[in-house]
Amino acid sequence: xxxxxxxxxxxxxxxxxxxxxxxxxxxxxxxxxxxxxxxxxxxxxxxxxxxxxxxxxxxxxxxxxxxxxxxxxxxxxxxxxxxxxxxxxxxxxxxxxxxxxxxxxxxxxxxxxxxxxxxxxxxxxxxxxxxxxxxxxxxxxxxxxxxxxxxxxxxxxxxxxxxxxxxxxxxxxxxxxxxxxxxxxxxxxxxxxxxxxxxxxxxxxxxxxxxxxxxxxxxxxxxxxxxxxxxxxxxxxxxxxxxxxxxxxxxxxxx
Amino acid sequence: xxxxxxxxxxxxxxxxxxxxxxxxxxxxxxxxxxxxxxxxxxxxxxxxxxxxxxxxxxxxxxxxxxxxxxxxxxxxxxxxxxxxxxxxxxxxxxxxxxxxxxxxxxxxxxxxxxxxxxxxxxxxxxxxxxxxxxxxxxxxxxxxxxxxxxxxxxxxxxxxxxxxxxxxxxxxxxxxxxxxxxxxxxxxxxxxxxxxxxxxxxxxxxxxxxxxxxxxxxxxxxxxxxxxxxxxxxxxxxxxxxxxxxxxxxxxxxx
Numbered sequence: 001x002x003x004x005x006x007x008x009x010x011x012x013x014x015x016x017x018x019x020x021x022x023x024x025x026x027x028x029x030x031x032x033x034x035x036x037x038x039x040x041x042x043x044x045x046x047x048x049x050x051x052x053x054x055x056x057x058x059x060x061x062x063x064x065x066x067x068x069x070x071x072x073x074x075x076x077x078x079x080x081x082x083x084x085x086x087x088x089x090x091x092x093x094x095x096x097x098x099x100x101x102x103x104x105x106x107x108x109x110x111x112x113x114x115x116x117x118x119x120x121x122x123x124x125x126x127x128x129x130x131x132x133x134x135x136x137x138x139x140x141x142x143x144x145x146x147x148x149x150x151x152x153x154x155x156x157x158x159x160x161x162x163x164x165x166x167x168x169x170x171x172x173x174x175x176x177x178x179x180x181x182x183x184x185x186x187x188x189x190x191x192x193x194x195x196x197x198x199x200x201x202x203x204x205x206x207x208x209x210x211x212x213x214x215x216x217x218x219x220x221x222x223x224x225x226x227x228x229x230x231x232x233x234x235x236x237x238x239x240x241x242x243x244x245x246x247x248x249x250x251x252x253x254x255x
Numbered sequence: 256x257x258x259x260x261x262x263x264x265x266x267x268x269x270x271x272x273x274x275x276x277x278x279x280x281x282x283x284x285x286x287x288x289x290x291x292x293x294x295x296x297x298x299x300x301x302x303x304x305x306x307x308x309x310x311x312x313x314x315x316x317x318x319x320x321x322x323x324x325x326x327x328x329x330x331x332x333x334x335x336x337x338x339x340x341x342x343x344x345x346x347x348x349x350x351x352x353x354x355x356x357x358x359x360x361x362x363x364x365x366x367x368x369x370x371x372x373x374x375x376x377x378x379x380x381x382x383x384x385x386x387x388x389x390x391x392x393x394x395x396x397x398x399x400x401x402x403x404x405x406x407x408x409x410x411x412x413x414x415x416x417x418x419x420x421x422x423x424x425x426x427x428x429x430x431x432x433x434x435x436x437x438x439x440x441x442x443x444x445x446x447x448x449x450x451x452x453x454x455x456x457x458x459x460x461x462x463x464x465x466x467x468x469x470x471x472x473x474x475x476x477x478x479x480x481x482x483x484x485x486x487x488x489x490x491x492x493x494x495x496x497x498x499x500x501x502x503x504x505x506x507x508x509x510x
Contacts, residue, residue, distance in 0.1 A: 007262055011405040150266040154433035178409035178457050182441055189440040202433050 005179040008147035022116040026146035030106025031123040036086040041095035044235035047107035070102035086218040105146035121229035131166030161187030195220040260434040263402035277371040281401035285361025286378040291341040296350035299490035302362035309357040325357035341473040360401035376484035386421030416442030450475040
């Protein structure tokens with residue numbers, strides 16, 4: 001099983017992903033938000049690459065079933081129902097709804113990787129569950145760090161490294177690319193306290209500055225979820241295997 | 256003094272570099288070759304971003320004064336006088352000559368960063384000399400890893416990390432971006448034996464496969480040079496301060 005990490009999706013084109021098994025990570029905050037929304041009972045998440053397309057997609061749907069969510073420069077977009085804070089995506093708000101989501105990096109990375117034959121969503125929340133699934137799947141893997149405006153993201157790279165180390169616990173025969181080895185090394189150097197690490201990153205500091213410190217706490221909760229979201233080319237849903245634990249999570253939240 | 260590292264120049268556009276102080280690294284092999292050629296007495300190196308432009312530039316010059324050098328897929332380009340092996344750029348071949356150089360990653364990175372107000376060339380060969388110069392210059396710095404076809408290069412990142420650590424020995428008040436911190440961590444994890452590290456990288460393995468193992472040895476010689484090449488927007492020459500040591504190097508080679 002070969003594993004490669006892309007520190008930003010900008011380095012390849014869409015066709016690069018054709019037929020591949022991929023994971024998209026945007027630890028602060030998009031992929032954490034997606035996991036949270038689906039665990040709160042959202043029917044599906046439709047990731048989009050532009051604000052214009054978000055409006056277009058949601059315009060063709062029944063308003064009361066669909067929510068527009070997302071951010072630009074960390075902040076909620078004018079006219080959107082929700083921003084990109086995992087905390088906003090509670091069962092009261094999103095249960096049974098379709099969420100059309102636009103974020104600066106994460107949803108762009110997901111739509112860019114849409115030609116993958118299997119495309120999963122990862123964050124610190126579901127590292128071990130996702131790693132076990134991928135190890136058993138035993139297919140060559142592309143881990144896509146959403147990055148920050150085409151540049152390196154420390155938190156996404158560390159999350160990728162942690163995912164690889166978890167896969168390695170189940171499947172020892174990994175062939176790692178240089179970027180995959182680098183991600184593992186970065187996880188060893190910086191990944192011991194995830195909350196501290198997240199707060200120390202450039203992106204973490206910006207979020208704190210803009211009043212989103214609680215979001216960082218949400219994003220730091222390692223293995224708080226067994227959910228594995230996957231993108232079917234149209235929308236992101238929970239992998240059936242992972243739905244049971246997700247639903248019991250929802251029950252716990254709504255009871 | 257702020258330091259940022261770009262793991263590939265693809266993440267930014269040319270105008271990003273306007274007015275900045277920059278270093279381009281392509282440890283295997285372009286920037287090592289440039290240092291070697293200038294130390295062997297080459298008058299100047301003209302880096303170009305396409306093979307077509309290399310031919311055009313050299314066509315406008317007197318043939319006997321100009322050499323075309325470079326590679327595609329690690330190998331010498333048909334019709335070119337020289338490839339991208341530092342070993343080819345001996346005083347016998349390049350002394351007094353202008354070299355027009357095209358390489359897959361390195362010369363593209365240099366031409367992309369051409370709007371920098373100061374643009375230096377770094378490799379393992381000149382790390383300490385370059386670090387001292389940059390520390391004394393005390394200007395915010397962009398370190399550009401040439402990367403591999405828009406992707407991450409382990410060897411360039413480690414070279415960047417080593418350069419930052421050397422700058423830190425002279426100037427302790429550094430403000431490092433996340434990518435700069437990551438480069439330092441990668442240098443700590445993998446940079447102890449440079450030759451071994453270079454041979455273990457994807458690029459190193461490809462060079463060995465294609466018969467260029469001796470080049471890797473040349474590229475691994477930490478601090479074997481005091482030369483600081485800089486790009487003036489037209490051509491790469493040695494920084495006057497560093498010429499003396501370079502010339503004594505040349506004398507040692509030719510005597």
